[in-house]
Amino acid sequence: MKKKLLAVAMAACMTFASAAVLPKPAFSDTYMTASATFEEGDFKFEISSDSEAMVVRYIGSGGDVVIPKTAGGKTVTRIYSGTFYKNESVTSVTVPDTINRIDSFAFDSCYNVKKIKLPDSLPQIEYNTFSNCYSLESINIPKSVTKIGDWAFLYCYALDSVALPTGLKSIGYSSFAFCTSLKSITLPSGLEEIGSSAFYSCPAMKSVTIPEGLRALGDQAFGYKWDSIKKEIVKDEDFRIYGGAATIAEEYAEGEGFEFIARVAGKNRFATAAEVSKSMRTKTNVVVLANGMDYADALAGVPIARSMIAPILLTRSDTLPGETLAEIKRLGAKNVLLLGGEGAISENVVKTLKDNGCNTQRIAGANRFETAVKIAQQLNSSPEEVFFVYGLDFADALSSGTVAAIKGAPIVYLRTDGTIDKATADYLASLKKQGCVSKAYVIGGEGVISNAMMAKAGSALGVTPKRISGANRYETCTAVNTFFADLFQRKTVCAAKGLDFPDALAGGVLAAWTDTPILLADNALRTSQKQYLKSKNANVFHVLGGTGAVPDKLVNEIAAASK
Numbered sequence: 236m237k238k239k240l241l242a243v244a245m246a247a248c249m250t251f252a253s254a255a256v257l258p259k260p261a262f263s264d265t266y267m268t269a270s271a272t273f274e275e276g277d278f279k280f281e282i283s284s285d286s287e288a289m290v291v292r293y294i295g296s297g298g299d300v301v302i303p304k305t306a307g308g309k310t311v312t313r314i315y316s317g318t319f320y321k322n323e324s325v326t327s328v329t330v331p332d333t334i335n336r337i338d339s340f341a342f343d344s345c346y347n348v349k350k351i352k353l354p355d356s357l358p359q360i361e362y363n364t365f366s367n368c369y370s371l372e373s374i375n376i377p378k379s380v381t382k383i384g385d386w387a388f389l390y391c392y393a394l395d396s397v398a399l400p401t402g403l404k405s406i407g408y409s410s411f412a413f414c415t416s417l418k419s420i421t422l423p424s425g426l427e428e429i430g431s432s433a434f435y436s437c438p439a440m441k442s443v444t445i446p447e448g449l450r451a452l453g454d455q456a457f458g459y460k461w462d463s464i465k466k467e468i469v470k471d472e473d474f475r476i477y478g479g480a481a482t483i484a485e486e487y488a489e490g491e492g493f494e495f496i497a498r499v500a501g502k503n504r505f506a507t508a509a510e511v512s513k514s515m516r517t518k519t520n521v522v523v524l525a526n527g528m529d530y531a532d533a534l535a536g537v538p539i540a541r542s543m544i545a546p547i548l549l550t551r552s553d554t555l556p557g558e559t560l561a562e563i564k565r566l567g568a569k570n571v572l573l574l575g576g577e578g579a580i581s582e583n584v585v586k587t588l589k590d591n592g593c594n595t596q597r598i599a600g601a602n603r604f605e606t607a608v609k610i611a612q613q614l615n616s617s618p619e620e621v622f623f624v625y626g627l628d629f630a631d632a633l634s635s636g637t638v639a640a641i642k643g644a645p646i647v648y649l650r651t652d653g654t655i656d657k658a659t660a661d662y663l664a665s666l667k668k669q670g671c672v673s674k675a676y677v678i679g680g681e682g683v684i685s686n687a688m689m690a691k692a693g694s695a696l697g698v699t700p701k702r703i704s705g706a707n708r709y710e711t712c713t714a715v716n717t718f719f720a721d722l723f724q725r726k727t728v729c730a731a732k733g734l735d736f737p738d739a740l741a742g743g744v745l746a747a748w749t750d751t752p753i754l755l756a757d758n759a760l761r762t763s764q765k766q767y768l769k770s771k772n773a774n775v776f777h778v779l780g781g782t783g784a785v786p787d788k789l790v791n792e793i794a795a796a797s798k
Contacts, residue, residue, distance in 0.1 A: 280306045289313035297324025304331040319345045332356050339363050355379050360387050376400055383410050399423050406433050422446050429456045480514035480777050494774045494794050500781040504737035505549050507780055509562035511741040512546035521570040523547045530736040531603035532575030534632035539614045541640035541747040555587045573597040604648045605658035611645030617671040620644040623692050625683035629736040630708035635678040638719045640747035652685045667697035675700040679711055708733055709755050713763045716752040727751040727775040732784040742779035756785050760792055768796040
Protein backbone atom coordinates (compact mmCIF):
# COMPACT_ATOMS: atom_id res chain seq x y z
CA MET A 236 0.00 0.00 0.00
CA LYS A 237 1.23 3.49 -0.79
CA LYS A 238 2.84 5.22 2.16
CA LYS A 239 1.20 8.36 3.43
CA LEU A 240 1.57 10.99 6.11
CA LEU A 241 -1.41 12.92 7.39
CA ALA A 242 -0.18 16.17 8.92
CA VAL A 243 -1.81 19.13 10.63
CA ALA A 244 0.33 22.27 10.48
CA MET A 245 0.81 23.73 13.95
CA ALA A 246 0.33 27.28 12.76
CA ALA A 247 -3.08 26.34 11.43
CA CYS A 248 -4.25 24.47 14.55
CA MET A 249 -6.53 27.11 16.06
CA THR A 250 -10.16 27.68 16.80
CA PHE A 251 -12.31 29.05 14.04
CA ALA A 252 -12.77 32.31 15.89
CA SER A 253 -9.55 33.54 14.31
CA ALA A 254 -10.79 32.58 10.84
CA ALA A 255 -13.51 35.20 11.07
CA VAL A 256 -10.88 37.91 10.69
CA LEU A 257 -10.84 38.11 6.92
CA PRO A 258 -8.41 40.02 4.70
CA LYS A 259 -9.75 43.29 3.41
CA PRO A 260 -10.55 43.49 -0.30
CA ALA A 261 -7.35 44.67 -1.94
CA PHE A 262 -8.93 46.53 -4.83
CA SER A 263 -9.76 50.11 -5.70
CA ASP A 264 -9.82 52.37 -8.74
CA THR A 265 -6.17 53.29 -8.31
CA TYR A 266 -5.10 50.81 -11.01
CA MET A 267 -6.97 52.79 -13.69
CA THR A 268 -5.33 55.29 -16.01
CA ALA A 269 -7.13 57.43 -18.56
CA SER A 270 -5.22 55.96 -21.49
CA ALA A 271 -5.44 52.30 -20.49
CA THR A 272 -9.01 52.02 -19.23
CA PHE A 273 -12.06 51.94 -21.45
CA GLU A 274 -15.73 50.93 -21.34
CA GLU A 275 -17.34 48.44 -23.69
CA GLY A 276 -20.79 46.97 -23.20
CA ASP A 277 -21.49 46.24 -19.54
CA PHE A 278 -17.86 46.38 -18.42
CA LYS A 279 -14.85 48.52 -17.81
CA PHE A 280 -11.63 47.04 -19.16
CA GLU A 281 -7.95 47.75 -18.98
CA ILE A 282 -5.21 46.69 -21.38
CA SER A 283 -2.55 44.70 -19.54
CA SER A 284 1.19 44.82 -20.10
CA ASP A 285 0.80 41.69 -22.24
CA SER A 286 -1.53 43.59 -24.55
CA GLU A 287 -4.47 41.56 -23.32
CA ALA A 288 -7.69 42.90 -21.84
CA MET A 289 -8.82 42.39 -18.26
CA VAL A 290 -12.24 43.07 -16.78
CA VAL A 291 -11.94 45.62 -13.98
CA ARG A 292 -15.57 46.53 -13.17
CA TYR A 293 -19.09 45.44 -14.03
CA ILE A 294 -21.31 48.46 -14.88
CA GLY A 295 -24.37 46.69 -16.32
CA SER A 296 -27.92 46.44 -15.04
CA GLY A 297 -27.70 42.87 -13.74
CA GLY A 298 -29.54 39.64 -14.51
CA ASP A 299 -27.74 36.94 -16.50
CA VAL A 300 -24.27 38.19 -17.36
CA VAL A 301 -21.93 36.84 -20.05
CA ILE A 302 -18.36 38.10 -19.98
CA PRO A 303 -17.08 38.66 -23.54
CA LYS A 304 -14.06 36.90 -24.98
CA THR A 305 -12.68 40.09 -26.53
CA ALA A 306 -12.79 43.80 -25.79
CA GLY A 307 -11.15 46.65 -27.68
CA GLY A 308 -9.84 44.12 -30.12
CA LYS A 309 -7.94 42.30 -27.37
CA THR A 310 -8.50 38.88 -25.82
CA VAL A 311 -10.04 39.08 -22.34
CA THR A 312 -7.87 36.91 -20.05
CA ARG A 313 -8.40 38.17 -16.51
CA ILE A 314 -11.12 39.26 -14.07
CA TYR A 315 -9.70 41.80 -11.65
CA SER A 316 -10.31 42.01 -7.88
CA GLY A 317 -13.68 43.50 -7.01
CA THR A 318 -15.16 43.35 -10.50
CA PHE A 319 -18.54 42.24 -9.10
CA TYR A 320 -17.92 43.23 -5.47
CA LYS A 321 -21.18 43.80 -3.55
CA ASN A 322 -23.26 43.65 -6.71
CA GLU A 323 -26.91 42.89 -5.86
CA SER A 324 -28.39 42.79 -9.37
CA VAL A 325 -26.47 39.97 -11.06
CA THR A 326 -28.14 36.52 -10.90
CA SER A 327 -25.79 34.44 -13.05
CA VAL A 328 -22.38 34.79 -14.69
CA THR A 329 -20.80 32.88 -17.55
CA VAL A 330 -17.02 33.17 -17.77
CA PRO A 331 -15.41 32.54 -21.20
CA ASP A 332 -12.64 30.03 -21.84
CA THR A 333 -10.22 32.85 -22.61
CA ILE A 334 -10.03 33.69 -18.90
CA ASN A 335 -7.00 32.17 -17.14
CA ARG A 336 -7.09 34.21 -13.93
CA ILE A 337 -9.81 35.39 -11.59
CA ASP A 338 -8.43 37.57 -8.81
CA SER A 339 -9.30 37.41 -5.12
CA PHE A 340 -12.58 39.14 -4.19
CA ALA A 341 -13.69 39.23 -7.86
CA PHE A 342 -17.20 38.00 -6.91
CA ASP A 343 -17.08 38.65 -3.16
CA SER A 344 -20.42 39.71 -1.63
CA CYS A 345 -22.31 39.23 -4.89
CA TYR A 346 -25.35 38.54 -2.76
CA ASN A 347 -27.95 37.46 -5.34
CA VAL A 348 -25.92 35.52 -7.87
CA LYS A 349 -27.23 31.93 -8.06
CA LYS A 350 -25.09 30.36 -10.76
CA ILE A 351 -21.55 30.88 -12.01
CA LYS A 352 -20.11 28.92 -14.93
CA LEU A 353 -16.32 28.77 -14.98
CA PRO A 354 -14.09 27.75 -17.91
CA ASP A 355 -11.58 24.89 -18.02
CA SER A 356 -8.76 27.39 -18.28
CA LEU A 357 -8.32 28.30 -14.62
CA PRO A 358 -5.29 26.88 -12.76
CA GLN A 359 -6.64 27.81 -9.32
CA ILE A 360 -9.33 29.64 -7.37
CA GLU A 361 -7.88 32.48 -5.33
CA TYR A 362 -8.73 33.35 -1.75
CA ASN A 363 -12.13 35.00 -1.12
CA THR A 364 -13.04 34.81 -4.80
CA PHE A 365 -16.67 33.78 -4.12
CA SER A 366 -16.99 34.48 -0.39
CA ASN A 367 -20.29 35.94 0.86
CA CYS A 368 -22.21 34.85 -2.26
CA TYR A 369 -25.15 33.97 -0.07
CA SER A 370 -27.47 32.81 -2.87
CA LEU A 371 -24.94 30.83 -4.92
CA GLU A 372 -26.50 27.42 -5.64
CA SER A 373 -24.37 26.10 -8.47
CA ILE A 374 -20.78 26.43 -9.57
CA ASN A 375 -18.50 24.10 -11.49
CA ILE A 376 -14.90 23.73 -10.35
CA PRO A 377 -12.96 23.34 -13.63
CA LYS A 378 -10.86 20.22 -14.15
CA SER A 379 -7.83 22.48 -14.60
CA VAL A 380 -8.00 23.77 -10.99
CA THR A 381 -5.32 22.37 -8.66
CA LYS A 382 -5.86 24.71 -5.69
CA ILE A 383 -8.83 26.28 -3.94
CA GLY A 384 -7.66 29.22 -1.85
CA ASP A 385 -8.48 30.28 1.70
CA TRP A 386 -12.06 31.50 2.31
CA ALA A 387 -12.86 30.91 -1.39
CA PHE A 388 -16.51 29.94 -0.75
CA LEU A 389 -16.93 31.20 2.81
CA TYR A 390 -20.59 31.91 3.71
CA CYS A 391 -22.02 30.50 0.48
CA TYR A 392 -25.10 29.42 2.38
CA ALA A 393 -27.12 28.08 -0.60
CA LEU A 394 -24.37 25.94 -2.15
CA ASP A 395 -25.60 22.36 -1.71
CA SER A 396 -23.13 20.33 -3.78
CA VAL A 397 -19.72 20.75 -5.34
CA ALA A 398 -17.91 18.44 -7.74
CA LEU A 399 -14.20 18.68 -7.17
CA PRO A 400 -11.84 17.93 -10.09
CA THR A 401 -9.52 14.92 -10.05
CA GLY A 402 -6.46 17.15 -10.36
CA LEU A 403 -7.22 19.16 -7.22
CA LYS A 404 -4.29 19.13 -4.78
CA SER A 405 -5.18 21.64 -2.09
CA ILE A 406 -8.30 22.98 -0.35
CA GLY A 407 -7.50 26.11 1.64
CA TYR A 408 -8.22 27.37 5.12
CA SER A 409 -11.97 27.88 5.74
CA SER A 410 -12.57 27.58 2.00
CA PHE A 411 -16.09 26.11 2.39
CA ALA A 412 -16.77 27.19 5.96
CA PHE A 413 -20.40 28.03 6.76
CA CYS A 414 -21.68 26.48 3.55
CA THR A 415 -24.64 25.38 5.61
CA SER A 416 -26.52 23.67 2.74
CA LEU A 417 -23.57 21.59 1.59
CA LYS A 418 -24.72 17.98 1.98
CA SER A 419 -21.72 15.97 0.86
CA ILE A 420 -18.36 16.31 -0.76
CA THR A 421 -16.34 13.82 -2.76
CA LEU A 422 -12.65 14.41 -2.26
CA PRO A 423 -10.55 13.37 -5.28
CA SER A 424 -7.91 10.70 -4.90
CA GLY A 425 -5.09 13.09 -5.79
CA LEU A 426 -5.96 15.58 -3.03
CA GLU A 427 -2.96 16.22 -0.76
CA GLU A 428 -4.06 18.94 1.66
CA ILE A 429 -7.24 20.11 3.42
CA GLY A 430 -6.74 23.31 5.39
CA SER A 431 -7.95 24.03 8.90
CA SER A 432 -11.69 24.71 9.19
CA ALA A 433 -12.10 23.99 5.45
CA PHE A 434 -15.62 22.60 5.97
CA TYR A 435 -16.29 24.16 9.35
CA SER A 436 -19.97 24.56 10.26
CA CYS A 437 -21.41 22.56 7.38
CA PRO A 438 -24.22 20.91 9.40
CA ALA A 439 -25.89 19.28 6.37
CA MET A 440 -22.76 17.31 5.54
CA LYS A 441 -23.14 13.74 6.78
CA SER A 442 -20.31 11.84 5.15
CA VAL A 443 -16.86 12.35 3.76
CA THR A 444 -14.30 9.90 2.45
CA ILE A 445 -10.69 10.87 3.10
CA PRO A 446 -8.56 9.88 0.07
CA GLU A 447 -5.55 7.65 0.56
CA GLY A 448 -3.00 10.14 -0.73
CA LEU A 449 -3.95 12.92 1.69
CA ARG A 450 -0.93 14.17 3.64
CA ALA A 451 -2.26 17.32 5.37
CA LEU A 452 -5.52 17.66 7.29
CA GLY A 453 -6.11 20.88 9.19
CA ASP A 454 -7.52 21.04 12.68
CA GLN A 455 -11.33 21.32 12.70
CA ALA A 456 -11.31 20.68 8.94
CA PHE A 457 -14.81 19.25 9.31
CA GLY A 458 -15.79 21.23 12.40
CA TYR A 459 -16.45 20.02 15.91
CA LYS A 460 -19.07 17.34 15.20
CA TRP A 461 -16.75 14.59 14.04
CA ASP A 462 -18.97 11.89 15.51
CA SER A 463 -21.86 12.90 13.25
CA ILE A 464 -19.79 12.50 10.10
CA LYS A 465 -19.02 9.14 8.60
CA LYS A 466 -15.30 9.10 7.95
CA GLU A 467 -13.68 6.42 5.85
CA ILE A 468 -9.90 6.57 6.01
CA VAL A 469 -7.66 3.94 4.49
CA LYS A 470 -4.98 3.21 7.09
CA ASP A 471 -1.51 1.78 6.72
CA GLU A 472 1.51 1.58 8.98
CA ASP A 473 2.88 4.99 7.96
CA PHE A 474 -0.36 6.93 8.40
CA ARG A 475 0.00 9.70 11.01
CA ILE A 476 -1.76 12.86 12.02
CA TYR A 477 0.16 15.93 13.15
CA GLY A 478 -1.68 18.62 15.08
CA GLY A 479 -2.12 20.65 18.23
CA ALA A 480 -2.35 19.11 21.67
CA ALA A 481 -5.85 18.83 23.12
CA THR A 482 -7.54 19.43 19.77
CA ILE A 483 -10.35 17.72 17.88
CA ALA A 484 -7.68 16.21 15.64
CA GLU A 485 -6.01 14.53 18.62
CA GLU A 486 -9.31 13.31 20.02
CA TYR A 487 -10.26 11.80 16.68
CA ALA A 488 -6.85 10.20 16.11
CA GLU A 489 -6.77 8.64 19.56
CA GLY A 490 -10.30 7.31 19.23
CA GLU A 491 -9.72 5.86 15.77
CA GLY A 492 -6.28 4.41 16.53
CA PHE A 493 -4.27 6.70 14.25
CA GLU A 494 -0.79 7.86 15.23
CA PHE A 495 -0.99 11.51 16.27
CA ILE A 496 1.95 13.84 16.85
CA ALA A 497 1.46 17.26 18.42
CA ARG A 498 4.43 19.62 18.54
CA VAL A 499 3.90 22.22 21.25
CA ALA A 500 6.48 24.91 20.65
CA GLY A 501 7.19 28.62 20.76
CA LYS A 502 10.04 30.79 19.59
CA ASN A 503 11.78 30.48 22.97
CA ARG A 504 11.37 28.73 26.33
CA PHE A 505 8.92 31.35 27.62
CA ALA A 506 6.76 31.08 24.51
CA THR A 507 6.88 27.29 24.59
CA ALA A 508 5.63 27.27 28.19
CA ALA A 509 2.81 29.58 27.08
CA GLU A 510 1.95 27.23 24.22
CA VAL A 511 1.86 24.29 26.63
CA SER A 512 -0.51 26.31 28.81
CA LYS A 513 -2.75 27.04 25.84
CA SER A 514 -3.04 23.34 25.11
CA MET A 515 -4.11 22.74 28.73
CA ARG A 516 -6.50 25.49 29.69
CA THR A 517 -9.00 27.91 28.26
CA LYS A 518 -9.40 29.85 31.50
CA THR A 519 -8.01 29.53 35.02
CA ASN A 520 -7.77 31.75 38.06
CA VAL A 521 -4.24 30.74 39.05
CA VAL A 522 -0.89 30.06 37.40
CA VAL A 523 2.45 28.95 38.79
CA LEU A 524 5.43 31.12 37.84
CA ALA A 525 9.03 29.90 37.93
CA ASN A 526 12.42 31.18 36.82
CA GLY A 527 12.97 29.96 33.28
CA MET A 528 16.72 30.27 33.47
CA ASP A 529 17.23 28.05 36.53
CA TYR A 530 15.58 24.76 37.31
CA ALA A 531 16.00 24.47 41.07
CA ASP A 532 12.77 25.94 42.38
CA ALA A 533 10.70 25.14 39.33
CA LEU A 534 11.13 21.37 39.13
CA ALA A 535 9.94 20.78 42.67
CA GLY A 536 6.80 22.72 41.72
CA VAL A 537 5.40 20.35 39.09
CA PRO A 538 3.30 18.41 41.63
CA ILE A 539 1.84 21.53 43.19
CA ALA A 540 0.97 22.97 39.78
CA ARG A 541 -0.85 19.77 38.91
CA SER A 542 -2.69 19.77 42.23
CA MET A 543 -3.91 23.30 41.54
CA ILE A 544 -4.83 22.39 37.95
CA ALA A 545 -2.59 25.27 36.92
CA PRO A 546 0.05 25.63 34.22
CA ILE A 547 3.68 26.47 34.95
CA LEU A 548 4.77 29.63 33.15
CA LEU A 549 8.33 30.92 33.03
CA THR A 550 9.94 34.28 33.70
CA ARG A 551 13.31 35.93 33.73
CA SER A 552 14.61 36.96 37.10
CA ASP A 553 14.21 40.73 36.63
CA THR A 554 11.62 41.07 33.86
CA LEU A 555 8.39 39.29 32.97
CA PRO A 556 8.50 38.15 29.32
CA GLY A 557 5.74 39.44 27.07
CA GLU A 558 4.76 35.89 26.09
CA THR A 559 4.19 35.01 29.74
CA LEU A 560 2.16 38.11 30.55
CA ALA A 561 0.05 37.61 27.43
CA GLU A 562 -0.76 34.05 28.48
CA ILE A 563 -1.67 35.14 32.02
CA LYS A 564 -4.07 37.66 30.51
CA ARG A 565 -5.49 35.12 28.06
CA LEU A 566 -6.16 32.71 30.92
CA GLY A 567 -7.80 35.45 32.97
CA ALA A 568 -5.62 34.45 35.92
CA LYS A 569 -5.70 36.84 38.85
CA ASN A 570 -3.51 34.80 41.20
CA VAL A 571 0.12 33.91 40.58
CA LEU A 572 2.09 31.49 42.74
CA LEU A 573 5.80 32.36 42.64
CA LEU A 574 8.36 29.60 43.16
CA GLY A 575 11.61 30.84 44.71
CA GLY A 576 12.95 33.93 46.42
CA GLU A 577 13.72 37.36 45.03
CA GLY A 578 16.90 36.07 43.48
CA ALA A 579 14.79 33.79 41.29
CA ILE A 580 11.83 36.14 40.74
CA SER A 581 12.48 39.76 41.59
CA GLU A 582 10.14 42.33 43.05
CA ASN A 583 10.21 44.04 39.65
CA VAL A 584 8.39 41.01 38.21
CA VAL A 585 5.97 41.13 41.13
CA LYS A 586 5.28 44.80 40.39
CA THR A 587 4.54 44.02 36.75
CA LEU A 588 2.09 41.34 37.81
CA LYS A 589 0.37 43.62 40.31
CA ASP A 590 0.19 46.43 37.75
CA ASN A 591 -1.71 44.00 35.57
CA GLY A 592 -4.24 43.13 38.26
CA CYS A 593 -2.64 39.96 39.66
CA ASN A 594 -2.27 38.91 43.26
CA THR A 595 0.94 37.07 44.13
CA GLN A 596 2.00 34.49 46.69
CA ARG A 597 5.60 33.37 47.05
CA ILE A 598 6.96 30.00 48.19
CA ALA A 599 10.63 30.43 49.03
CA GLY A 600 13.32 29.16 51.33
CA ALA A 601 16.90 30.10 52.06
CA ASN A 602 18.09 27.76 49.28
CA ARG A 603 16.75 25.25 46.78
CA PHE A 604 16.54 22.51 49.40
CA GLU A 605 14.39 24.59 51.73
CA THR A 606 12.27 25.91 48.87
CA ALA A 607 11.54 22.32 47.82
CA VAL A 608 10.52 21.55 51.39
CA LYS A 609 8.19 24.53 51.55
CA ILE A 610 6.61 23.52 48.25
CA ALA A 611 6.19 19.99 49.59
CA GLN A 612 4.53 21.25 52.76
CA GLN A 613 2.04 23.30 50.83
CA LEU A 614 1.38 20.46 48.38
CA ASN A 615 0.43 17.79 50.91
CA SER A 616 0.85 17.95 54.68
CA SER A 617 0.58 14.16 55.05
CA PRO A 618 1.91 12.47 51.89
CA GLU A 619 1.96 8.71 51.57
CA GLU A 620 4.90 8.69 49.15
CA VAL A 621 8.04 10.79 48.69
CA PHE A 622 10.43 11.18 45.74
CA PHE A 623 14.11 11.88 46.45
CA VAL A 624 16.12 13.41 43.60
CA TYR A 625 19.56 14.96 43.20
CA GLY A 626 19.21 18.68 43.88
CA LEU A 627 22.15 19.99 41.87
CA ASP A 628 21.02 18.83 38.42
CA PHE A 629 17.65 18.66 36.73
CA ALA A 630 17.57 15.37 34.82
CA ASP A 631 16.17 13.04 37.48
CA ALA A 632 13.71 15.64 38.70
CA LEU A 633 12.41 15.88 35.13
CA SER A 634 12.11 12.10 34.97
CA SER A 635 10.10 11.83 38.18
CA GLY A 636 8.13 15.08 38.16
CA THR A 637 5.18 13.74 36.22
CA VAL A 638 4.85 10.61 38.35
CA ALA A 639 5.16 12.60 41.58
CA ALA A 640 2.54 15.05 40.32
CA ILE A 641 0.06 12.30 39.45
CA LYS A 642 0.55 10.77 42.89
CA GLY A 643 0.39 14.12 44.69
CA ALA A 644 3.77 13.27 46.20
CA PRO A 645 6.47 15.79 47.12
CA ILE A 646 9.87 16.02 45.43
CA VAL A 647 12.68 16.31 47.99
CA TYR A 648 16.22 17.36 47.04
CA LEU A 649 19.34 15.52 48.27
CA ARG A 650 23.06 15.92 47.73
CA THR A 651 25.20 13.05 46.50
CA ASP A 652 26.70 12.43 49.92
CA GLY A 653 27.43 14.09 53.24
CA THR A 654 24.80 15.56 55.48
CA ILE A 655 21.16 16.16 54.70
CA ASP A 656 20.23 19.84 54.45
CA LYS A 657 18.73 21.01 57.77
CA ALA A 658 15.37 22.10 56.33
CA THR A 659 15.11 18.73 54.55
CA ALA A 660 16.07 16.80 57.69
CA ASP A 661 13.49 18.66 59.77
CA TYR A 662 10.83 17.98 57.15
CA LEU A 663 11.62 14.28 56.99
CA ALA A 664 11.57 14.06 60.77
CA SER A 665 8.11 15.64 60.85
CA LEU A 666 6.83 13.10 58.32
CA LYS A 667 8.40 10.27 60.30
CA LYS A 668 6.64 11.49 63.41
CA GLN A 669 3.31 11.48 61.57
CA GLY A 670 3.97 8.01 60.18
CA CYS A 671 2.13 8.92 57.01
CA VAL A 672 4.77 7.89 54.43
CA SER A 673 4.73 4.25 53.39
CA LYS A 674 6.84 4.42 50.22
CA ALA A 675 9.87 6.43 49.15
CA TYR A 676 11.83 6.42 45.91
CA VAL A 677 15.36 7.52 45.07
CA ILE A 678 15.55 8.52 41.42
CA GLY A 679 18.96 8.10 39.79
CA GLY A 680 22.07 6.01 40.29
CA GLU A 681 24.74 6.01 42.99
CA GLY A 682 26.68 8.65 41.09
CA VAL A 683 24.07 11.26 41.96
CA ILE A 684 22.71 9.92 45.28
CA SER A 685 25.02 7.52 47.06
CA ASN A 686 23.87 4.46 48.94
CA ALA A 687 24.98 6.17 52.15
CA MET A 688 22.82 9.23 51.42
CA MET A 689 19.95 6.98 50.43
CA ALA A 690 20.21 5.17 53.76
CA LYS A 691 20.33 8.48 55.69
CA ALA A 692 17.24 9.77 53.94
CA GLY A 693 15.40 6.52 54.54
CA SER A 694 16.34 6.51 58.20
CA ALA A 695 15.25 10.13 58.61
CA LEU A 696 11.92 9.31 57.01
CA GLY A 697 11.42 5.95 58.65
CA VAL A 698 11.07 3.91 55.44
CA THR A 699 13.43 2.02 53.15
CA PRO A 700 13.55 3.82 49.78
CA LYS A 701 13.41 2.05 46.45
CA ARG A 702 16.08 3.13 43.94
CA ILE A 703 14.93 3.57 40.34
CA SER A 704 17.76 4.27 37.94
CA GLY A 705 19.42 3.63 34.60
CA ALA A 706 22.85 4.07 33.06
CA ASN A 707 22.11 7.71 32.19
CA ARG A 708 19.31 10.28 32.38
CA TYR A 709 17.51 8.78 29.40
CA GLU A 710 17.49 5.26 30.77
CA THR A 711 16.60 6.50 34.25
CA CYS A 712 13.58 8.24 32.77
CA THR A 713 12.61 5.03 30.98
CA ALA A 714 13.06 3.06 34.21
CA VAL A 715 10.73 5.47 36.05
CA ASN A 716 8.08 5.19 33.34
CA THR A 717 8.33 1.40 33.36
CA PHE A 718 8.15 1.11 37.14
CA PHE A 719 5.05 3.30 37.31
CA ALA A 720 3.44 1.93 34.15
CA ASP A 721 0.11 1.48 35.93
CA LEU A 722 -0.24 5.28 36.08
CA PHE A 723 -0.07 5.61 32.30
CA GLN A 724 -3.05 3.80 30.85
CA ARG A 725 -3.51 6.11 27.88
CA LYS A 726 -1.53 5.37 24.73
CA THR A 727 0.19 8.73 24.91
CA VAL A 728 3.82 9.84 25.30
CA CYS A 729 5.36 13.30 25.86
CA ALA A 730 8.83 13.81 24.39
CA ALA A 731 11.17 16.60 25.49
CA LYS A 732 14.83 17.53 25.20
CA GLY A 733 16.87 15.78 27.88
CA LEU A 734 19.80 18.19 27.93
CA ASP A 735 17.80 21.22 29.05
CA PHE A 736 14.90 21.64 31.46
CA PRO A 737 12.38 24.37 30.40
CA ASP A 738 10.28 22.43 27.89
CA ALA A 739 10.07 19.29 30.01
CA LEU A 740 9.32 21.42 33.07
CA ALA A 741 6.30 23.17 31.56
CA GLY A 742 5.33 20.01 29.73
CA GLY A 743 5.53 17.97 32.91
CA VAL A 744 2.28 19.51 34.09
CA LEU A 745 0.62 18.71 30.76
CA ALA A 746 1.94 15.16 31.00
CA ALA A 747 0.67 14.78 34.57
CA TRP A 748 -2.68 16.29 33.64
CA THR A 749 -3.14 13.74 30.85
CA ASP A 750 -1.55 10.79 32.72
CA THR A 751 1.22 10.66 30.14
CA PRO A 752 4.86 9.63 30.68
CA ILE A 753 7.71 12.00 29.82
CA LEU A 754 10.34 10.66 27.44
CA LEU A 755 13.64 12.56 27.65
CA ALA A 756 15.02 12.68 24.14
CA ASP A 757 18.42 13.08 22.51
CA ASN A 758 19.34 12.93 18.84
CA ALA A 759 18.56 9.20 18.74
CA LEU A 760 16.69 6.67 20.86
CA ARG A 761 18.47 4.31 23.23
CA THR A 762 17.69 0.60 23.09
CA SER A 763 15.80 0.78 26.38
CA GLN A 764 13.69 3.65 25.05
CA LYS A 765 12.77 1.67 21.94
CA GLN A 766 11.83 -1.32 24.08
CA TYR A 767 9.68 0.86 26.33
CA LEU A 768 7.92 2.52 23.40
CA LYS A 769 7.19 -0.84 21.81
CA SER A 770 5.67 -2.12 25.04
CA LYS A 771 3.74 1.12 25.50
CA ASN A 772 2.28 0.84 21.98
CA ALA A 773 1.42 4.53 22.04
CA ASN A 774 -0.29 6.27 19.16
CA VAL A 775 -0.43 9.85 20.49
CA PHE A 776 2.78 11.85 20.97
CA HIS A 777 3.17 15.34 22.44
CA VAL A 778 6.49 16.83 21.37
CA LEU A 779 7.58 19.63 23.68
CA GLY A 780 9.70 22.25 21.97
CA GLY A 781 10.72 23.09 18.42
CA THR A 782 12.80 21.14 15.94
CA GLY A 783 16.00 22.47 17.50
CA ALA A 784 15.06 20.72 20.73
CA VAL A 785 13.43 17.58 19.35
CA PRO A 786 14.21 17.11 15.62
CA ASP A 787 11.58 15.78 13.25
CA LYS A 788 13.80 12.80 12.52
CA LEU A 789 13.68 11.82 16.18
CA VAL A 790 9.91 12.35 16.33
CA ASN A 791 9.45 9.93 13.45
CA GLU A 792 11.80 7.47 15.17
CA ILE A 793 9.71 7.67 18.35
CA ALA A 794 6.51 7.02 16.41
CA ALA A 795 8.05 4.15 14.45
CA ALA A 796 9.40 2.52 17.63
CA SER A 797 5.94 2.53 19.15
CA LYS A 798 4.44 0.09 16.65
